[in-house]
Amino acid sequence: MKKYNFYAGPAILPVSVLQQAQEAIKDFAGTGLSILEISHRSKEFVSVMEQARALVKELMNLDNTYEVLFLQNGALAQFHMVPMNLLNEEETAAYFDTGAWAHGAMEEARLFGKVHIACSSRNDRYSYIPEAFTLPENPKYLHVTSNNTIYGTQLQFPLSNPRAPGVPLVCDMSSDIFSRQMDYSQFDLIYAGAQKNIGPAGTVLVVVRKNILGTVRRSIPKMLDYRQHIDKESMLNTPSVFAVYVTYLTLQWIKQQGIQSLEQQNKMKAQMLYEAIDNSTLFEGTVAKENRSAMNVCFHIREAGASSIELETRFLQFAGQRGLVGLQGHRSVGGFRASIYNAMNLEGVTALTQAMAEFERQL
Amino acid sequence: MKKYNFYAGPAILPVSVLQQAQEAIKDFAGTGLSILEISHRSKEFVSVMEQARALVKELMNLDNTYEVLFLQNGALAQFHMVPMNLLNEEETAAYFDTGAWAHGAMEEARLFGKVHIACSSRNDRYSYIPEAFTLPENPKYLHVTSNNTIYGTQLQFPLSNPRAPGVPLVCDMSSDIFSRQMDYSQFDLIYAGAQKNIGPAGTVLVVVRKNILGTVRRSIPKMLDYRQHIDKESMLNTPSVFAVYVTYLTLQWIKQQGIQSLEQQNKMKAQMLYEAIDNSTLFEGTVAKENRSAMNVCFHIREAGASSIELETRFLQFAGQRGLVGLQGHRSVGGFRASIYNAMNLEGVTALTQAMAEFERQL
Incomplete structure (x- = not known):
């Protein structure tokens, strides 16, 4: 049975990327060796690393004031690396508190300096993104999360408030990087775990001015220390060779598709799915419409109480029988979450909306 | 042409492991999804993580006072995690200074507390391991490197000096883990980058009492924080899924082979290669015989001066034409290094000794 992968991450990858990855396990770049057993200092892999870093700069249209790194340890490690590298004890960093991960990033910063909560929707279960935010005097940087994977809310850029001039903008872009066109030069530091839109688990992209x-x-x-990694061109120690390679393949695929075209398709997919939800009497969306994410579509069964939980289990089974997998909401919020990243095509979203309609009809 | 992979790491993996890894990129555990796009919370991957952790404990014959973690960021990240988790500012840790990595670990510890150099061969280019060592009063722990990959020296256990009772023993075992039988319970913390004896780049094994x-x-x-990782059973955030999976496959292979049998084969391979070196008038070993490593065999052209460098280049070419790759010594020491980890068989070592003899004959 054909599978449609709606996991939030690790997540769906383009079919052509999987095929190339498989080939490289047998023979990488004509070396006669597997990508899993070749030295990271071999000229073939050094070239992959260089090209992957260059591709990110090209896709983001950034100049040489920026450096691109492929590190390890996931976005969660950036929660401490950012303040460790940017924030002195007596200085204050501002954080958007718009989700569990955004909150986690903020909590780590407290170990290194002072924290100002620029805005928060924590008391409303992160079901929206506040319109306005405040900044302290002389903030060292402002940290935002562009897409809140667990709740399905997404930030629009440029930020609505006038931005204090000269305040570096740091963005956790893990779950929507390269899913839409934007001016990447508005950011001073971007990080993104690869395993949603740009590759498999095992590497995290860091772009820093x-x-x-x-x-x-x-x-x-x-x-x-970011500077150590920059000095060694992202090879301070053995990088996560295979994860970087598959990310490189995915970045090539993104370039071939074009971010403009991916954005159009992402909008179309999201619109189709949100319409199906809004037109349903059974399902309903769980976040403010104006903050809905084009990447993670969160919804649940409208009816309250015990029967809705039973219906949720039944719908997950119903969907599973049709090859639709990974639709369970994050364990902290329940319900459903359909992650429709770049590599998910219209066919998959159509299959999901059809399953939703069928399930509703046969109740 | 058949390739014989002598890279120091990432390094040779068993053929059967590569085949299984390739298969899992197409279809992982019958899920119909690739291992690269499946959630780390799927029951199929959770089971891999659990089994991999259990296998390490079984292979090391350790009880439940130990925890096994698969982290990221390589052994280099353990250089700071060890003192960060174990050493207060006013306390002293003792370090064996027996190689560039051992030295690097020690330097990182200085950021967190006091350091006592238990022994050092730094002034002799790490060409041997000192027989005796000293400990300070009340050391918080003693850190050793079991095998110095760059130089090709290996430590024998238990340590020759009587060990101060109650001093935790921390060991960087990156380049010889599971290559010989030993009493693993003499250690309190073991770490090892996977990409030499137990898997591909992208994960680091940590075993901690x-x-x-x-x-x-x-x-x-x-x-x-090790305790956070222990609490979350090595899933504090998205682990390096594929690297952990391939490591799991390699651990299964190690179990099938048996460490006793691997050790025998490793001894035989090392003996064959060192004999070829010692019986040659062209090549010579570069470290003290009593400290020679069974994993990384370092040698160079006996003759001194410019002509030996030219001969080295010629031998690397000569070997390359016979499918023998990765023989170049570490860039900081030059010469040759043949890494003959668990997955290298006698055939490969035989091919190397034959190439050495042929090269010498035809000069």
Whole structure:
């Protein structure tokens, strides 16, 4: 049976990327060796790393004031690396508190300096993104999460409030990077775990404007210091070779598709799915319409109480029988979540909306 | 042409592991999804993680006072995680300074507390491992590197000096883990980058005796705190799914082979290669015979001066034409290094010794 993969991450990858990845396990770049057993210092892999870094810059249209790194340890490790590299003890960083991960990033910053909550929807279960936000005097940076994977809300850029000039903007872009066109030069530091829109689990992309580094006084362990990684061109130690390779393949696929075309398709997919939800008497969306994410579509059974939970289980089974997998909502919120990243095509979303309609009809 | 992979890491993997890895990229555990796009929370992958952790405990014959973790960021990240989790500012840790990596680990510890150099061969280009070592009063732990990959020296256990009772022993076992039988319970913390003897790049194994944790006063960022990873059963965030899977496959292969049998084969391979070196008038070993590593065999052209460098280049070409790859010594020391980890068979070592003899004959 054909499977439609709606997992939130690790998530669906383009079929052509999977085929190339499989081939490279047998023979990488004509070396006669597997990508899994070749030195990261081999000229073939060094070339992959260089091209992958260059591709990110090209896709983001960034100049040489930026550096691109492929690190490890996921976006969660950036929660401490960002303040460790940017924030002195007496300084204040501002954070958007718009989801569990955004909140987690903020909590880690408290270990290194002062934190100002620019806005928060925590008391409303992160069901929307506040329209307005505040900044403290002389913030060292502002941290935002562009897409809140668990709740299905997405930030629009540029930010609505006038931005205080000269405040570096740091963005966790894990779940919507390269899903829409934007001016990437508005950010000073971008990070993204690969396993949603740009590759498999095992590597995290970091893009940093060099001139924001070097202002903290603390001693930083080697592996946690962006400047060390920049100096060594993302090869300070053995990188996650295979994850970087598959990410490189996915970035090539993104370039071939074009971000403009991916954005159009993403809008179409999201619109189709949200319409199906809004037109249903059984399902309903769970977040404010104006903040709905084009990547993670969260919904649940309208009816309240025990019967809705039973219906949820039944719908998951019903969908599973049709090859629709990964639709369970995050364990902290329940309900459903359809993650429709770049690699998910219209066919998959159509199959889901049909399953929803059928399920509703046969009740 | 058949290739013989002598890279120091990422390094050779068993053929059967590569085949299984390739299969899982098409269809993982009968899910109809690729291992690269399946959720780390899927029951199929959770089971892989659980089995991999259990296998390590079984292979090491350790009881439940130990925890097994598969983290990211390589052994280099353990250089700061170890002192961050174990060493208070006023306390002293003792380090064996027996190689560039051992030295690097020690330097990172200085950021967190005091360091005592238990022994050092740094002034002799790490060409041997000192027989004796000293400990300070009340050391918080003793850190050793079991095999120095760059130089090709290997430590024998138990350590020759009587060990101060109650001093936790921390060991970087990256390049010889599971290559020989030993009493693993003599260690309190073991770490090993996977990409030499147990898998591909992208994950690092950490084995820790729980009761050595919890004595430091500093605040530790989540991702750097062993206790957080233990609490979440090595799933604090998305692990390096594919790297853990391939490591799991390699651990299964190790179990099938048996460490006793692997050790015998490793001894035989090393003996064959060192004999070829010692019987040659062209090649010579570069480290003290009593400290020679059974994993990384380092040698060079005996003759001194410019002509030996030219001969080295010629031998690398000569070997390359026979499918023998990865023989170049580490860029900091030059010469040759044949890494003959578990997955390298006698055939490969035979091919190398034959190439050495032929090269010498035809000069």
